[in-house]
Amino acid sequence: xxxxxxxxxALRAFDAAARHMxxxxxxxxxxxxxxxxxxxxxxxEEHLGAPLFRRLNRAVELTDAGRALAPDAQAGFETLxxxxxxxxxxxxxxxxxxxxxxxxxxxxxxxxLYDFAQAHPEIELRFSASLRIMDxxxxxxxxxxxxxxxxxxxxxxxxxxxxxxVPVMVPEMAxxxxxxxxxxxxxxxxxxxxxxxxxxxxxDAWFRAMKVNVTPSYGPAFSQAxxxxxxxxxxxxxxxxxxxxxIKDLSDGRLVAPxxxxxxxxxxxxxxxxxxxxxxxxxxxxxxxxxxxVAKTSHVAxxxxxxxxxxx
Amino acid sequence: xxxxxxxxxALRAFDAAARHMxxxxxxxxxxxxxxxxxxxxxxxEEHLGAPLFRRLNRAVELTDAGRALAPDAQAGFETLxxxxxxxxxxxxxxxxxxxxxxxxxxxxxxxxLYDFAQAHPEIELRFSASLRIMDxxxxxxxxxxxxxxxxxxxxxxxxxxxxxxVPVMVPEMAxxxxxxxxxxxxxxxxxxxxxxxxxxxxxDAWFRAMKVNVTPSYGPAFSQAxxxxxxxxxxxxxxxxxxxxxIKDLSDGRLVAPxxxxxxxxxxxxxxxxxxxxxxxxxxxxxxxxxxxVAKTSHVAxxxxxxxxxxx
DNA sequence: ATAGTCAGTTAAATATATCTTATCTGAGTG
DNA sequence: CACTCAGATAAGATATATTTAACTGACTAT
Numbered sequence: 001x002x003x004x005x006x007x008x009x010a011l012r013a014f015d016a017a018a019r020h021m022x023x024x025x026x027x028x029x030x031x032x033x034x035x036x037x038x039x040x041x042x043x044x045e046e047h048l049g050a051p052l053f054r055r056l057n058r059a060v061e062l063t064d065a066g067r068a069l070a071p072d073a074q075a076g077f078e079t080l081x082x083x084x085x086x087x088x089x090x091x092x093x094x095x096x097x098x099x100x101x102x103x104x105x106x107x108x109x110x111x112x113l114y115d116f117a118q119a120h121p122e123i124e125l126r127f128s129a130s131l132r133i134m135d136x137x138x139x140x141x142x143x144x145x146x147x148x149x150x151x152x153x154x155x156x157x158x159x160x161x162x163x164x165x166v167p168v169m170v171p172e173m174a175x176x177x178x179x180x181x182x183x184x185x186x187x188x189x190x191x192x193x194x195x196x197x198x199x200x201x202x203x204d205a206w207f208r209a210m211k212v213n214v215t216p217s218y219g220p221a222f223s224q225a226x227x228x229x230x231x232x233x234x235x236x237x238x239x240x241x242x243x244x245x246x247i248k249d250l251s252d253g254r255l256v257a258p259x260x261x262x263x264x265x266x267x268x269x270x271x272x273x274x275x276x277x278x279x280x281x282x283x284x285x286x287x288x289x290x291x292x293x294v295a296k297t298s299h300v301a302x303x304x305x306x307x308x309x310x311x312x
Numbered sequence: 313x314x315x316x317x318x319x320x321x322a323l324r325a326f327d328a329a330a331r332h333m334x335x336x337x338x339x340x341x342x343x344x345x346x347x348x349x350x351x352x353x354x355x356x357e358e359h360l361g362a363p364l365f366r367r368l369n370r371a372v373e374l375t376d377a378g379r380a381l382a383p384d385a386q387a388g389f390e391t392l393x394x395x396x397x398x399x400x401x402x403x404x405x406x407x408x409x410x411x412x413x414x415x416x417x418x419x420x421x422x423x424x425l426y427d428f429a430q431a432h433p434e435i436e437l438r439f440s441a442s443l444r445i446m447d448x449x450x451x452x453x454x455x456x457x458x459x460x461x462x463x464x465x466x467x468x469x470x471x472x473x474x475x476x477x478v479p480v481m482v483p484e485m486a487x488x489x490x491x492x493x494x495x496x497x498x499x500x501x502x503x504x505x506x507x508x509x510x511x512x513x514x515x516d517a518w519f520r521a522m523k524v525n526v527t528p529s530y531g532p533a534f535s536q537a538x539x540x541x542x543x544x545x546x547x548x549x550x551x552x553x554x555x556x557x558x559i560k561d562l563s564d565g566r567l568v569a570p571x572x573x574x575x576x577x578x579x580x581x582x583x584x585x586x587x588x589x590x591x592x593x594x595x596x597x598x599x600x601x602x603x604x605x606v607a608k609t610s611h612v613a614x615x616x617x618x619x620x621x622x623x624x
Numbered sequence: 625a626t627a628g629t630c631a632g633t634t635a636a637a638t639a640t641a642t643c644t645t646a647t648c649t650g651a652g653t654g
Numbered sequence: 655c656a657c658t659c660a661g662a663t664a665a666g667a668t669a670t671a672t673t674t675a676a677c678t679g680a681c682t683a684t
Contacts, residue, residue, distance in 0.1 A: 005324075005389070005392060005393055005396055006396065007641075007642095008320035008321060008323075008324065008392075009320060009641080009642070011320075011392060011396070012317075012320065022660080023660070023661060024659090024660060024661075032642085032643065032644090033643070033644060033645080034660080034661065034662090035643075035644070035645085035646095035661090035662080035663080036642065036643045036644075037661095038661060038662055038663080039642075039643080039662090039663090040642085042662085043641090043642095048399055048400065048403065049403055050402070050403045052399070055660085055661070055662090056651095056660095058651075058652070058659065058660060058661095059660080060660085060661085064402045064588050064589070064591070064592075065399045065402040065403060066399070067588045068395070068398040068399045068401070068402050068449075068586065068588065068589070069395045069396065069398060069399035070395075071395065072391050072392065072394050072395025072396075072398065072449055073392060073395050075391050075395075076388045076389065076390075076391035076392035076395060077317070077388065077392075078388075079384050079387050079388035079391060080317060080320075080323060080384065080385060080388035080389075081317055082384050083380070083381045083382075083383070083384025083385050083387075083388060084317055084318065084323070084381065084384075086380040086381060086384065087360055087364070087377045087378070087380045087381035088360065089380070090362070090376045090377040090380050091360065091361055091362045091377060137380075137384055274380065276376050276379045276380065277376070277380070279376070280376075319670075319671090321670080321671070322671095334631080335631070335632060336630085336631060336632080344671085344672065344673085345672070345673060345674080346631080346632065346633090347632090347633075347634080347672075347673070347674080347675095348671065348672050348673075349632095350632065350633055350634080351633095351634090351671075351672080352671080354633090355670090355671095367631085367632065367633090368631095369631085369679080369680050369681070370630065370631060370632095370680075370681070371631080372631085372632085
């Protein structure tokens, strides 16, 4: 039995027909006449020596052979399409598609976007905020910014600055809670988005590292870090904010960190792109811009004293 | 930027060229002249608007665009090939390719093969003994027999009989160890191949279920169940054998199980094939034959008393 | 040096595959 | 009973792919 592939055009016609379960719709998708599609399927069936579809009254259905072929045909063409798109993207120096989690998008990227647009008017930046880890080729992504530790196979990775968490609140509230012990009276906002970290970076860990013995009264809990920070900005209470997500608000004075003791966390925000793509001009520009922006606010972090995350 | 795929023949030419890193070898693989391949690559590069290869003195190397495309191109065509082979297999009623672990192949299939060949001379049976779990389409497999519990997505599965382990030895040895307590004096052969089971099905578990308090003296340990049984057949000692693997030897008298107390285990051997393939004639024949063979030796197991695997 | 070889390119002719238009079939539908 | 819908088919037109044969430019070995 010949292992060689049949004519690929015919295979593609089959894929479209199997996905739509209709020759007419498949022909439409491929911008050919139904007649052409009919020929292609017939040719494929001749190559195989057996029918792939059963022609019914007003419908078609797959034969056993068709059912064996269809899933791999679909997957194969999807992969080819993804690869072709990736190759096309290497030729595009105008646009840049970035994916990041909702928190980083809202609290780091969004407030600085105007700045990037000013510096690089030629680059059309698009965002795709999603927690789902995306596949660069399949999802048409150029750059991802993800919180984690790496390493990642086959990816170019650059770690942004050391990450930590520190209690943040609106300035008016800071006057009411001059010392960490006073936080026993405060509403502590909970951020569950980094529960997966080890060692943990929650309120309990911060108090322990501070060697402060309080029985905190917890307030609302959020599954996304940006919502917890928004709550703090609204004056709801005190949040334990990750550096990257609160440093802009601290720098601009919307939030303050009255106790300059920060708890290091094991993850960092990382800049990721497919290997080889790190030299594309718009990716270079974006990466340099991120580094510049990080540097702009580093003075805020310099004033912090790092706690021992393993203190007991 | 058009998202449509370029001519597929050109893509396939690129795939071959990228895999071989040589136009000449790629042309050879595709049974065309180097000239044809050169045209195909050129056409693909025109579609993309950029070169995919850098032509060097006596070699070619991929450009960034080529590097972005090559992996997905290769994966895509591999998937298409696997699917096509799967479709071709549905048309083949003569041959049957079975994969099973080494132990099942050696101790169950191999001794019965002559029987199947007699009953179905029209079916050409081939074996692929491997511990690696294989992909039906990718590896050209019709049927797999695996030890486990399921369920399996998208597969047709049939569980063979309940599985258990029982001490087995050569008949001469049985006279020396009339009671389970006597096993303290015997060499106990260890089979590590089912260490992953829960609850465990090792000597310790069997003695505990028997409520026999012995301090066993362990002999050689094997990572594959058939080797442990071979050791028992060679008179090395007493093995704890899985039903399916020892029942033929018990039935034929090469081994005996002097203590008819068997410990049930949580896994079973399972007959697996792609969904829809279970009606193909040679698969039906093979499946029925397995069921018949299982029935032939069931009297041996009927004489066993099942122990409580959770006894403490 | 200089001819030989190797890898890939190119032009022109040709073969093959693919697509279209137009007509046809056959089973439901109003 | 005419109508529509999904697909099949025939014949000619067009686009794609391939071959043969001649060419380039760099390394290789006398």
